[in-house]
Amino acid sequence: MPASTNRLRFLLEKFHAGTITREETGELKNALDDPSMEQDLRSEIESIPPTAHFFDEEKSEQMLAKILAQPQDEKFPARHNRRWMALAATLIIGFTGFWFYNNSKQPVIKDNPGTSAVATTVISPGAEKAILVLEDGSRIDLDKAGNGQLAIQGETAVTKDAGQLTYTGDKSATAQTFNTLITPRGGQYQLTLADGTKVWMNAGSSLRYPTAFTTANRIVELMGEAYFEVAKNPSRPFLVKVHDMEVKVLGTHFNVMAYSNEKNIRTTLLEGSVDVSKAGTATRLKPGQQAQMAAGKGVQVVNNVDLDEVVAWKNGYFQFNRAGLDVIMRQVERWYDVDITYEGRVPQREFGGKIARTSQIDDMLKILEASNVKFRIEGRKIIVKNIP
Incomplete structure (x- = not known):
């Protein structure tokens, strides 16, 4: 990577981290005002994997405006070529997208990072895969089953259509049977319950639920992670049971993450309200809040x-x-259905950014390797190398 581009990335990351000095801010503004850097920046952006989507245009323009609003150091007089500044805003979208910080919060930059982790075994990103376990214990592999009606459970029909499972039947049904939907590592699935509640299930998860809701409460049991859009029914609360915690709602949108290898269970509310209970004590959440339970x-x-x-x-x-890095690699492990091991201690790295889950594993690791984390792939095992 050319020195001028390297320096600009360094300054952008310091600005993002809040550690940039006034003199460096002036240097950054001067660099973003310099059309001669255009080709270097374009070359850098072209190296970003096509599935990596970082900041949207509005956010990039906001970041550019924030930079320009900083006090100008006299060493770097402003020129403000508006045509170039508009292009710079667009380039910031990708150029500042995936951040890495070390413990001192100083950005670590590598020239020509490349990647040594190349998968010889085909490791595909996850897809719509799930196993449906019926009341009698029989199992249906949903990614192999055709569309249409799969089963009748009690008085409810179970139908598959384009990666989604739907339960429909008489809402006054009295017979209650239970099904379980299991998404393996490398799988995800969508589900519409008999009351109209929509559920999105992440990889490595399971949900046990009645095929028709016939009791005073609508109760489901979750392991792993799922996002819920609960159908409103004030007379019949919806309860999600997760280990010794319970989430009670009437109608709302929320996410529950309860993997056994994560340090805590997290319930996040997007819309409405929920009560998160443990040992008889309830905590009510408002939108934008998250309940964490270790x-x-x-x-x-x-x-x-x-x-x-x-x-x-x-x-x-x-x-x-x-x-x-350990948080990221657990997600990689679940989505790509691989095993992650470490040579020595887990490297102390922090990352921020966004990349499509359709990305190939090589692209995902390439971005991480830019921060001096190295990997080796052996079959379906990814080894994080010990970096001195």
Whole structure:
């Protein structure tokens, strides 16, 4: 990467991290005002994987405006070529998209990072895959089953159509049977329950639910991660049971992440309200809040959560905001159906950015390797190398 482009990336990352000095801000503004850098920047953007989508245009323009609003150092008088500045705003979309910080919050930049991790075994990104377990224990492999009616459960018909499962029947049904939908690693699936509630299930998850809701409460049991859009029914609350925690709603949109290898269970509210209960104590969430519960501890509420990051998986992306490498690799493990191991300690890295979940594993690792993290692939195992 040319030195001028390298320096601009460094300055942009310092600005994003909030560690940039006044003199460096002047240098950054001067660089963004210099049309002679256009070709270098275009070459850099072309190297970004086509499935990597970072900031949208509005955010890039906001970032550019924020940079220009900073006090100008006298060493770097402003020129402001508006044609070039408009192009610079567009280039910032990709150029600042995937951030890496080390423990001192100083950006780490590598020239020509390349990648040593090339998969010889075909490792495809996840797809619509799931196993449906019926009341009698029989199993249906949904990615192999054709569209149409798959089964009758009690008084409810189970239908598959284009990667979605739908339960329909008489809403006054009295017979209650249970099904379980399992998404393996490398799988995801959509489900519409008998009451009209929509569920999106992430990889490595399972949901047990009645084929018709016949009791005072609509109760489902979750392991893994799912996003819910609950059909409103004030007379019949909807309950999601996760280990020893319970989420109670009447009609709302929320995400529950409860993987066994994550440090806590996280319930995030996007719309409406929910009560998160543990050991008889309920905590009510407002939109934008997240309830976190670690093993052996109570519920803690986090405000102003990045909702786009929480539901990025549902919308087809990996998205991170200062996430540790171990957090990212657990998502990689579940989505690409691989095993992750480490040579020595887990590298202390933090990342932020967004890349499509349709990306090939080589593209995903290439972005991470730009921060001096190295990988080796052996079959379906990805080894994170020990970097001195």
